[in-house]
Amino acid sequence: MTGMAILEVKDLSRHFGGLAAVNHVSVDVEDGEILGLIGPNGAGKSTMLNLIDGTLKVSSGTIAFRGHNITRYPPHRRAHLGIARVFQKNALFKGMTVLENVMAGSYLLTRHGPWGMIGHTYERVRRQPETLKHCMDLLEFVGLEDRTHELCVSLPHGSQRELCVAVALASDPALLLLDEPLTGMNAEETDSMIRIIKEVNATRGTTIIVVEHNVRAVLGLCARSVVLNYGQKLTEGTPRQCVADPAVIEAYLGTDHDVA
Amino acid sequence: MSKRGGIKTAIWVAILLIVVFMPQILRGNAYWITVIALLAINVLLVSSLRSITLINEISLGQVGFVVIGAYVHATLMMKGHVNFWASLIISALVAAFIALILAYPFLKVRGIYFSILTLLTAETFRLVAYYWTSMTGGSLGLTGVPGPGKVHIAGALVDFNKPGNYYYIAIGIVVIALLILYYLERAYISFPWRAIKDDNTLAGAVGINVIGYKMVNFVIAAFMAGLSGAVFASFQHNLSPDSTSRFGVTMSIYLLVYMVVGGKDYFVGPLLGTAVLTLLAEETRFMQEYQPMIIGAIAILVMIFMPMGLVGLPRQIKSSWRTRKLTTLAAAEDARRPATAAAGEATAVGAGAPATAPPAAAPSEKTGQG
Ligand SMILES: Nc1ncnc2c1ncn2[C@@H]1O[C@H](COP(=O)(O)OP(=O)(O)OP(=O)(O)O)[C@@H](O)[C@H]1O
Ligand SMILES: [Mg+2]
Numbered sequence: 072m073t074g075m076a077i078l079e080v081k082d083l084s085r086h087f088g089g090l091a092a093v094n095h096v097s098v099d100v101e102d103g104e105i106l107g108l109i110g111p112n113g114a115g116k117s118t119m120l121n122l123i124d125g126t127l128k129v130s131s132g133t134i135a136f137r138g139h140n141i142t143r144y145p146p147h148r149r150a151h152l153g154i155a156r157v158f159q160k161n162a163l164f165k166g167m168t169v170l171e172n173v174m175a176g177s178y179l180l181t182r183h184g185p186w187g188m189i190g191h192t193y194e195r196v197r198r199q200p201e202t203l204k205h206c207m208d209l210l211e212f213v214g215l216e217d218r219t220h221e222l223c224v225s226l227p228h229g230s231q232r233e234l235c236v237a238v239a240l241a242s243d244p245a246l247l248l249l250d251e252p253l254t255g256m257n258a259e260e261t262d263s264m265i266r267i268i269k270e271v272n273a274t275r276g277t278t279i280i281v282v283e284h285n286v287r288a289v290l291g292l293c294a295r296s297v298v299l300n301y302g303q304k305l306t307e308g309t310p311r312q313c314v315a316d317p318a319v320i321e322a323y324l325g326t327d328h329d330v331a
Numbered sequence: 332m333s334k335r336g337g338i339k340t341a342i343w344v345a346i347l348l349i350v351v352f353m354p355q356i357l358r359g360n361a362y363w364i365t366v367i368a369l370l371a372i373n374v375l376l377v378s379s380l381r382s383i384t385l386i387n388e389i390s391l392g393q394v395g396f397v398v399i400g401a402y403v404h405a406t407l408m409m410k411g412h413v414n415f416w417a418s419l420i421i422s423a424l425v426a427a428f429i430a431l432i433l434a435y436p437f438l439k440v441r442g443i444y445f446s447i448l449t450l451l452t453a454e455t456f457r458l459v460a461y462y463w464t465s466m467t468g469g470s471l472g473l474t475g476v477p478g479p480g481k482v483h484i485a486g487a488l489v490d491f492n493k494p495g496n497y498y499y500i501a502i503g504i505v506v507i508a509l510l511i512l513y514y515l516e517r518a519y520i521s522f523p524w525r526a527i528k529d530d531n532t533l534a535g536a537v538g539i540n541v542i543g544y545k546m547v548n549f550v551i552a553a554f555m556a557g558l559s560g561a562v563f564a565s566f567q568h569n570l571s572p573d574s575t576s577r578f579g580v581t582m583s584i585y586l587l588v589y590m591v592v593g594g595k596d597y598f599v600g601p602l603l604g605t606a607v608l609t610l611l612a613e614e615t616r617f618m619q620e621y622q623p624m625i626i627g628a629i630a631i632l633v634m635i636f637m638p639m640g641l642v643g644l645p646r647q648i649k650s651s652w653r654t655r656k657l658t659t660l661a662a663a664e665d666a667r668r669p670a671t672a673a674a675g676e677a678t679a680v681g682a683g684a685p686a687t688a689p690p691a692a693a694p695s696e697k698t699g700q701g
Contacts, residue, residue, distance in 0.1 A: 182523075
C-alpha cells in the first residue's frame with residue numbers, strides 16, 4: 072500500500088440492459104505491481120478490462136490513469152498514454168505475418184504526422200533498422216524469432232498467445248492488461264508465459280493486471296488480487312488470503328441452495 | 332522476380348499505348364470512343380469503391396458522390412463560368428467535404444449498416460437532384476454542360492468539347508487518379524488501414540485512431556468518385572437524375588459486380604472487371620433487356636467458382652493445381668504403403684508419437700486441475 076497508484080478506478084459500473092456486468096467497483100492499481108483479477112465465469116473480469124482500455128464505454132464511475140481522467144477517452148488515446156491489452160480470444164491482425172503484427176503493435180512508435188503517413192512508403196518504414204530491431208527483440212523475447220515471416224494464423228494457439236503479448240508490448244506500455252493469458256496452454260507453454268509476464272514486470276517495470284482462472288499461476292504471479300463476483304468486488308488482498316476467504320469459496324463452488 | 336516485373340511493365344506500357352492511340356485505332360469511331368471513355372471513368376469509380384474495401388467496408392453510395400461531383404461541376408461551369416480545371420477540382424473537393432461531414436456517423440457503424448447508410452444517402456442525393464428543378468433542371472435533366480472548350484496546342488486550335496479530343500483529358504485524369512490511389516495503397520497510411528481491416532478492436536488497442544483513419548479513407552474515395560462525376564458531366568454534356576440513369580441504385584450494384592468480377596483484392600481488379608463486363612454488355616447490345624440477367628448470372632458464377640475474381644484466376648488455378656498434385660501424391664503414398672510398409676510405418680509412428688502426444692495431452696490435464 073506504499074506505492075503510488077498508476078490506475079484509480081472509482082465506483083465503476085457497466086450495465087448491459089438490466090444486467091450489471093460491473094457494479095460499483097473501486098480498485099487502485101499501484102505502479103509496478105502485478106494485480107490478479109479473479110472470479111468465476113461471467114463475474115465481469117473481461118468487462119472490467121474492456122472499461123479500462125476503452126473498448127467499452129462506462130455506465131457510471133471514473134477511471135484515472137497517471138492522473139488523467141480517461142473515463143471518456145477512446146481506446147487509441149488510452150494506448151497513447153500507455154495502456155496495452157491482450158484480449159481473451161486470440162486477437163491478431165489475421166492477414167499479417169508474425170513480424171507485421173508486432174510492427175502494427177509498435178504503431179505508436181513508428182507513426183508519422185499526416186504528411187509522413189502519406190509521404191513515406193510502407194516498405195520504407197518496414198525496413199527501418201530501429202523498427203526492425205525493436206520488433207525482432209520482442210519476438211525473440213517471447214520466443215517466436217524463427218517464425219517471423221509466417222502468417223500469424225498458421226501459428227499454434229500457444230504461440231499465437233505469445234504473439235498477442237508481443238503485439239501488446241510493442242508500444243512499450245506502462246500498464247498491460249492480460250485477459251486469461253494461460254488458457255488453453257500446455258504445461259511448457261504455461262511456464263514460458265509465466266516467465267514472460269514476470270520478466271516484463273521485473274525488467275521493464277510494466278504494471279500488469281492479469282485475469283486468470285489458473286489459481287496456481289495467480290498465486291505465483293501476483294502479490295495482490297481482487298475477486299469479482301456478479302460484477303461486484305467480493306474481496307481484495309494477497310491471493311492466498313483471497314482463495315481462503317469463505318465468501319470466495321462460496322462464489323466459486325456455489326451454496327447448497329445454488330446446487331439444488 | 333525481375334523477369335516477372337519486366338513482363339508486368341511491358342504489359343502496362345502496351346495497355347497505355349493502346350489506350351492513348353485508341354482514337355487512331357478506332358479511326359475516330361465516336362461510338363467506341365464514347366464507350367472506352369465511359370469505361371475509363373467507371374474504372375476510376377470502381378477503384379474508389381475498392382479503396383473503401385481496404386478498411387473492410389462496402390460502400391453502395393459512391394454514386395452519390397458522383398451526383399455531387401457532376402452537378403457541382405455542371406453548375407460551376409454553366410452558371411459560374413469557372414475554369415474547367417478549377418471546377419473539376421472544386422467539384423471533387425465538395426464531394427470530399429460532404430463525405431467528411433457524413434463520415435463520422437457512417438463509420439461508427441460497420442458492415443451491412445454502413446452499406447445501407449451509403450446506399451440511402453446516394454439515393455437521397457439523386458432525389459435532391461431530381462426535385463431541385465431550379466438548380467439541376469430536375470427530371471428533364473441538365474443539358475449543355477461544357478467541356479474545356481477550345482485550346483491552342485502547338486499552334487493548332489483543339490476543340491476539347493469533341494468526344495475524340497476530350498477522350499484524352501478523361502483518360503489523363505483517370506490515369507493520374509488511379510496512380511494516386513495506387514500510391515496510397517503503398518504509402519505507410521495503408522498499414523493502419525490494413526490493421527483496421529483485420530481487426531477493428533485490436534487496431535484501437537494498439538493506438539490506431541480507427542475512426543480517423545477510416546474517415547480519411549472514405550473522404551479520399553469520395554473525392555475520386557466526385558472527380559469521376561465531374562469528368563463524366565463534361566464528357567456527356569447532359570445529366571439526368573433518372574432512377575435508370577448512372578446515378579441510380581442499379582449503378583451502385585453494377586459497380587459492386589464490376590469490382591467482384593475483376594477481383595477486389597487486386598488493384599487491377601476494377602480495371603479488368605469493368606472492361607470485361609462493359610465490353611460484354613456492348614457485344615450483347617442486341618439483347619439489351621436480358622443484360623441485367625446476364626450480368627447477374629456472371630456475378631454469381633464468378634463468386635462461386637472464382638472467389639478471387641478474374642485477376643486472381645492464375646493464382647487460384649496454381650494453388651488448386653498444387654493441392655491436386657499433393658492429393659495425388661498422398662494417394663500414391665497410400666497405395667504404396669501396404670506393400671512396402673511395416674518397417675517404415677513403425678519408424679514413422681515411433682518418431683511421430685512421442686513428439687506430438689504429450690503436448691496434445693497436457694492442456695486437458697492442466698485445465699482439469701485448474
Ligand atoms: N457485449 C455484451 N453484451 C451483453 N452482455 C455482455 C456483454 N459482454 C459481457 N456481457 C455479460 O456480462 C457478464 C460479465 O461478462 P465478462 O465477459 O466480463 O465475464 P468474465 O468474468 O470475463 O467471464 P469469463 O471468465 O467467462 O471470461 C456476463 O454475464 C456476460 O454475459
Ligand atoms: Mg472473460
